[in-house]
Structure formats: structure tokens, C-alpha cells
Amino acid sequence: MPIEQTETTVTITSPSNPNTKVSVLLYGASITSWTIDSVEQLWLSSAAKLDGSKPVRGGIPLVFPVFGKSSAEGFEDLPQHGFARNSTWEFLGQTKENPLTVQFGLGPEAANPDVYSKWDKGDNDFTLIFTVELKDDSLKTSIEVSNTDTKPWKFNWLFHTYLKIDDIDDTLVNNLPGEKCYDQLLKETYEEKAPAVDFNGELDRIYQNVDTSKLLQVIELGKVVHNVERENLPDVVVWNPWDKKSAGMADFEPKDGWHNMVCIEPGHVHDFVTLKPGESWTGAQTIYKGDSIKLQSI
Ligand code: BG6
Numbered sequence: 001m002p003i004e005q006t007e008t009t010v011t012i013t014s015p016s017n018p019n020t021k022v023s024v025l026l027y028g029a030s031i032t033s034w035t036i037d038s039v040e041q042l043w044l045s046s047a048a049k050l051d052g053s054k055p056v057r058g059g060i061p062l063v064f065p066v067f068g069k070s071s072a073e074g075f076e077d078l079p080q081h082g083f084a085r086n087s088t089w090e091f092l093g094q095t096k097e098n099p100l101t102v103q104f105g106l107g108p109e110a111a112n113p114d115v116y117s118k119w120d121k122g123d124n125d126f127t128l129i130f131t132v133e134l135k136d137d138s139l140k141t142s143i144e145v146s147n148t149d150t151k152p153w154k155f156n157w158l159f160h161t162y163l164k165i166d167d168i169d170d171t172l173v174n175n176l177p178g179e180k181c182y183d184q185l186l187k188e189t190y191e192e193k194a195p196a197v198d199f200n201g202e203l204d205r206i207y208q209n210v211d212t213s214k215l216l217q218v219i220e221l222g223k224v225v226h227n228v229e230r231e232n233l234p235d236v237v238v239w240n241p242w243d244k245k246s247a248g249m250a251d252f253e254p255k256d257g258w259h260n261m262v263c264i265e266p267g268h269v270h271d272f273v274t275l276k277p278g279e280s281w282t283g284a285q286t287i288y289k290g291d292s293i294k295l296q297s298i
Pocket of ligand 1: 068080081160184204205237239265
């Protein structure tokens with residue numbers, strides 16, 4: 001069966017390989033697992049809550065309508081990363097057979113009321129359509145945000161992708177030199193000077209307005225392990241919590257799991273996107289394996 005649905009989860013399986021599949025939890029429309037030929041591509045905490053009591057720690061949580069915390073008017077009361085990741089989405093069904101594609105939807109009626117009510121006055125009318133497309137060697141996730149209201153409103157979007165790796169000590173992320181970066185730990189903006197991003201401690205950076213022609217590659221011991229392509233998502237958050245920060249997160253297990261993950265998070269977060277009534281906005285990421293190292297300078 002290419003599509004299996006339980007009360008909580010939708011799993012789609014490649015028609016050509018029963019071991020290539022993706023699982024989406026309706027809570028948050030969070031992707032919790034993506035395997036290519038039985039090999040897991042995403043990191044998921046073994047203590048992640050999958051019962052709707054907390055956003056999922058790992059996989060691909062969806063961040064809307066705010067990234068992090070914001071003091072901007074209408075956003076100041078929203079909790080970190082908004083309400084998309086802690087609302088239960090509706091499964092809309094299959095939209096394509098080849099590549100296998102399914103969709104999920106969220107609107108104000110199903111949005112987590114405690115959090116949704118804190119976005120502006122809690123009366124922004126919106127529709128989110130989340131599309132998941134599975135190929136034998138890639139996963140594409142796309143979002144369409146529509147303003148179904150009679151007034152304009154604004155938002156951030158981000159795919160909070162936790163990629164699985166063997167060891168962060170051996171990992172680099174390329175194609176970011178020369179890019180403007182806001183370091184969330186130093187609280188400073190600077191130009192990235194390193195030829196590749198390497199990891200020696202907690203790292204939490206927002207690379208801003210990175211041309212979407214730039215491929216982001218996660219390289220381990222000289223080998224490309226993940227490629228991330230973006231459409232209409234100019235910003236890239238790179239995050240690894242390292243030992244102390246993950247020790248403080250109750251749902252982060254095993255405690256040394258930070259060795260095995262790196263978050264490469266494509267989004268639109270350096271400013272808000274404004275949508276007028278009737279307007280829509282789309283963004284997408286595609287993750288695929290392998291490939292040779294491609295160096296793209298600024
Ligand atoms: C990242 C942020 O996107 O998400 C980090 O850059 C944050 O600052 C991390 O710590 C995890 O956030 P949360 O809310 O899932 O613990």
C-alpha cells in the first residue's frame with residue numbers, strides 16, 4: 001500500500017521500493033521519519049513526544065507564523081516558533097501518483113487555539129497547504145500560505161529540518177562563505193568568512209538572503225551526505241545544540257544525540273512576508289543524497 005493512515009500518522013511508501021518511505025504525524029504535520037532503502041535520513045529524539053503534548057523534537061517540524069520569539073507588533077505574545085508545529089493538521093489525500101505526493105491542510109478552525117489566539121488579535125484567516133513529494137532518492141516539502149482574510153497580515157515560514165549524520169565532529173556545511181549571518185548566540189551580525197561551516201560547540205546562526213541558486217551540502221569526512229535545495233526560501237538557519245543545551249532539553253535523547261544531527265533550516269525569517277487578502281505565497285525544500293561537492297562562491 002503506497003499510503004497508510006492511522007489516527008495519528010500518514011505513511012507513504014515508494015511504489016518501487018517498500019523500504020523508501022516517509023511518515024507524517026498529523027500533529028504539526030511533522031515528518032518524523034524518512035528512509036531511503038531502509039536508511040533513516042532524519043534525526044528524531046528517542047524522547048520526542050509523538051502524542052500531541054509537545055512539538056516533535058526531530059524530523060521536520062513546521063514553523064509558522066513566527067520564527068523564534070519576536071517583539072514585532074502582533075507577534076510579541078506568540079511562543080517560540082508559532083503554532084503550526086503544535087496544531088493537528090488535516091490529511092487532504094494523495095494528489096499525484098508519480099512522484100507520490102500527498103497534502104495536508106491547516107486553517108484557523110483547527111489551529112491550536114491557545115497559540116493561534118496570540119497571533120495579532122487571533123482573527124487572521126489563513127490556509128496552509130503542506131505538500132510532501134517522495135521520490136526514490138529525494139524528499140520535497142512545499143508550503144503554500146494563503147490569506148483568506150479581508151485584511152493583510154504577515155508571517156515567517158521555516159522548515160526546521162533535523163538531518164541525521166554520523167558525527168558532527170566530522171561535518172561541514174558548504175556554500176555559505178561571504179553570506180550575511182546573524183549569530184543568535186553572540187547576538188551579532190557579520191559576514192561568514194569560513195570556507196565551510198564547521199562545528200566546535202553550540203552553533204545557532206541565521207544566514208540571510210542566501211541566493212536560492214546555492215545548494216547547501218552537508219559533508220562528512222569529505223563525502224556529501226545531504227544536499228538541500230531551496231525555492232523561494234532565502235534564509236538558512238544552521239543549528240546544533242551541542243552538549244549543554246541538549247542536556248537542558250527534556251525531550252532530547254539520547255543525551256549525546258547532538259553528535260548525530262545538524263539542523264539545516266530553510267525559511268523566510270529575516271523579515272516577515274506580508275500577504276494581502278486573496279494572495280498566496282509558496283516555498284519549498286528538496287533534500288537528496290549523494291552528489292559531488294559543488295562549490296559556489298557568492
Ligand atoms: C532553532 C533556533 O531553529 O530552533 C534555536 O535557531 C532553537 O535558537 C532551536 O533553540 C530549537 O527550538 P525549540 O523551540 O524546538 O526548542
